[in-house]
Each structure stands twice: as C-alpha cells, then as structure tokens.
Amino acid sequence: MPELPDVEIYRRRLEDRALHQRIDTVHVAAPELLNDTSRQGLGRLAHGHRFSLARRHGKCLFAGLDSGSWIMLHFGMSGSLAYLERGEEPPRYCRCLFRFANRASLAYVARRKLGRIATPTSPRAYVDAEALGPDALDMDADAFAASAAKRRGQVKSWLMDQGSIAGIGNVYSDEILFQAGVHPRCAVGELSGKTLGRVHRCMHTVLEQAIDAAADPENMPDSFLIPKRKKGGRCPRCAGEIASVKAAGRTAWFCPNCQPQTCSPD
DNA sequence: AGGACGCCCTGTTCGC
DNA sequence: TGCGAACAGGGCGTCC
Numbered sequence: 026m027p028e029l030p031d032v033e034i035y036r037r038r039l040e041d042r043a044l045h046q047r048i049d050t051v052h053v054a055a056p057e058l059l060n061d062t063s064r065q066g067l068g069r070l071a072h073g074h075r076f077s078l079a080r081r082h083g084k085c086l087f088a089g090l091d092s093g094s095w096i097m098l099h100f101g102m103s104g105s106l107a108y109l110e111r112g113e114e115p116p117r118y119c120r121c122l123f124r125f126a127n128r129a130s131l132a133y134v135a136r137r138k139l140g141r142i143a144t145p146t147s148p149r150a151y152v153d154a155e156a157l158g159p160d161a162l163d164m165d166a167d168a169f170a171a172s173a174a175k176r177r178g179q180v181k182s183w184l185m186d187q188g189s190i191a192g193i194g195n196v197y198s199d200e201i202l203f204q205a206g207v208h209p210r211c212a213v214g215e216l217s218g219k220t221l222g223r224v225h226r227c228m229h230t231v232l233e234q235a236i237d238a239a240a241d242p243e244n245m246p247d248s249f250l251i252p253k254r255k256k257g258g259r260c261p262r263c264a265g266e267i268a269s270v271k272a273a274g275r276t277a278w279f280c281p282n283c284q285p286q287t288c289s290p291d
Numbered sequence: 292a293g294g295a296c297g298c299c300c301t302g303t304t305c306g307c
Numbered sequence: 308t309g310c311g312a313a314c315a316g317g318g319c320g321t322c323c
Contacts, residue, residue: 027316027317028316028317031316084317099317099318100317101316101317101318102315102316102317102318103315103316103317104317137315137317139317139318140317141317141318185317187317187318194316194317195315195316195317196316197316254316275315275316275317276314276315
C-alpha cells in the first residue's frame with residue numbers, strides 16, 4: 026500500500042489534523058520497530074511537545090516537533106496512519122500511539138510489522154544516511170535522464186530502486202510503465218530519449234493523479250491499470266487480458282498488447 | 292552492478 | 308469444505 030501517493034495522504038492527514046496539540050503520552054506496542062531509540066527515548070523526545078510540521082521524502086514521512094526534533098515513520102508493506110478523535114479506539118495492529126492532551130491521538134498502524142520508526146536529526150540527515158535518491162516528484166526530465174544513464178538492468182527495477190528514485194514501489198511502477206507503454210522487463214539502456222521522456226511525464230501524472238484520488242484505487246481514473254492488477258483483469262485501453270511476470274523479485278502486471286516486449290516504441 | 296533468493300511478519304487467497 | 312501452500316503494495320543481507 027504505502028508508496029509515495031499513500032504516504033503523501035498520510036502526510037496531509039498529519040498536517041491537517043495532528044499539528045499543535047500537546048503530546049501527552051506515547052504508547053509503543055511494538056518496540057522492535059524502533060530503529061534507533063527505545064520506548065523511553067521516543068517518549069522523552071515527544072512528551073510535552075507538539076507536532077509542528079510534516080514532510081515527506083519518497084515513502085518516508087517526517088513529523089517535525091516544536092522542539093526541533095524529528096520522528097520518521099516508514100510504513101513497510103501494510104502500514105498506515107490514522108487520526109483518532111477523542112474517545113475513538115485505536116485500530117487493530119496499532120503499533121505506536123501518540124496521545125494528545127486533548128485526548129485525540131495519532132495512530133501508526135503496521136499489520137505486518139515491516140515498518141520502521143526512527144528519530145533522525147533532520148529529514149536531510151536521514152535521506153543522506155539511507156542514501157535515498159531524489160523524491161520522484163522532485164525529479165525533472167534532466168535528472169531523470171541522468172539517473173537512467175547510470176543504470177543498467179530492467180526499467181521496473183530501476184524505478185523501484187529507492188537509491189535512484191525515492192517513492193515508487195511495485196504497484197506504481199506497474200502503472201507508470203503501463204501509461205508509458207513500456208514492458209516492465211525492458212532494459213533501461215534500450216529506452217530511446219523520447220520513450221524516457223514519456224516515462225518521466227507518466228511518472229509525474231500517475232503519482233499526481235493517484236494523490237488526487239487519495240491513493241484509493243476506487244477513485245482512480247478509468248485509464249488506470251491499478252484496479253485491474255489481478256488474475257483475469259482487463260486492460261483499460263485495449264480490453265485484452267493483462268498478464269504478470271516476475272521482475273525485480275516481485276509480480277509485475279502489464280498488458281502484453283499495449284506494452285510489447287520490444288523496447289522503445291516511439 | 293544487478294538479479295535471484297531468503298528472510299522479516301501476519302493475514303488472506305488459492306489450489307488441490 | 309478443509310487444509311496447507313503461496314502470496315501480498317517494502318527492504319535488507321547474501322551469493323553469484
């Protein structure tokens with residue numbers, strides 16, 4: 026679930042609803058998710074302070090506190106972020122709960138415990154330490170082409186590599202390649218400049234449209250492949266049956282008719 | 292360097 | 308129907 030558009034929705038949720046309320050307690054139900062601190066450490070960091078801003082880089086959400094400290098939330102494969110009004114029960118699999126003095130709270134949920142919480146000195150410091158590439162929405166066509174020029178191997182694998190481009194995972198790489206008409210196993214080096222430009226434009230439009238749809242497949246444009254990504258699904262463009270292959274260790278869904286194996290369809 | 296793999300964890304879906 | 312196997316949208320380490 027949580028790729029760039031999902032995390033952007035969580036960022037906005039935090040920004041719109043959870044700022045400027047005094048943090049009373051922090052309940053960490055799964056301390057193994059704490060990367061660089063302890064229950065006590067996170068509690069000390071947050072207690073008495075307020076979230077004052079929310080930033081995002083790729084799939085990482087950074088919650089800034091009025092003290093200048095930061096809390097990084099990564100959602101793994103099955104995480105989310107919920108804001109709870111006073112009296113609302115924390116959802117199942119809530120692994121970390123920030124309870125505010127006004128009795129509202131912010132819940133970090135991670136069903137499969139594959140997420141991560143850290144306390145970097147700044148988003149920049151975290152991005153540098155983890156060697157993350159630029160955020161996908163911050164990459165212009167030149168930066169995109171420069172990244173491609175350094176990369177060998179399959180295009181899907183490159184799009185999903187957080188060190189090259191931060192924010193794209195299995196689902197959105199499929200969507201971007203579908204919109205661009207490029208086969209997921211096509212080699213990056215085989216893409217013409219024109220095709221690469223199209224992939225870049227599709228990266229932006231797909232991510233922006235997904236954010237507009239609140240990252241909910243049911244709200245996405247009819248032209249999107251995402252809601253069809255399953256066995257028996259039909260291509261929204263040619264109505265043919267979509268197919269899957271293994272690429273970059275994951276299942277890639279694509280339309281064999283609209284995304285031919287031959288690269289550089291201009 | 293990049294790809295294939297196993298692993299982390301846990302719930303759902305698939306196939307016999 | 309019932310069961311275990313395979314799989315799910317992330318990321319890391321290891322080996323080739």
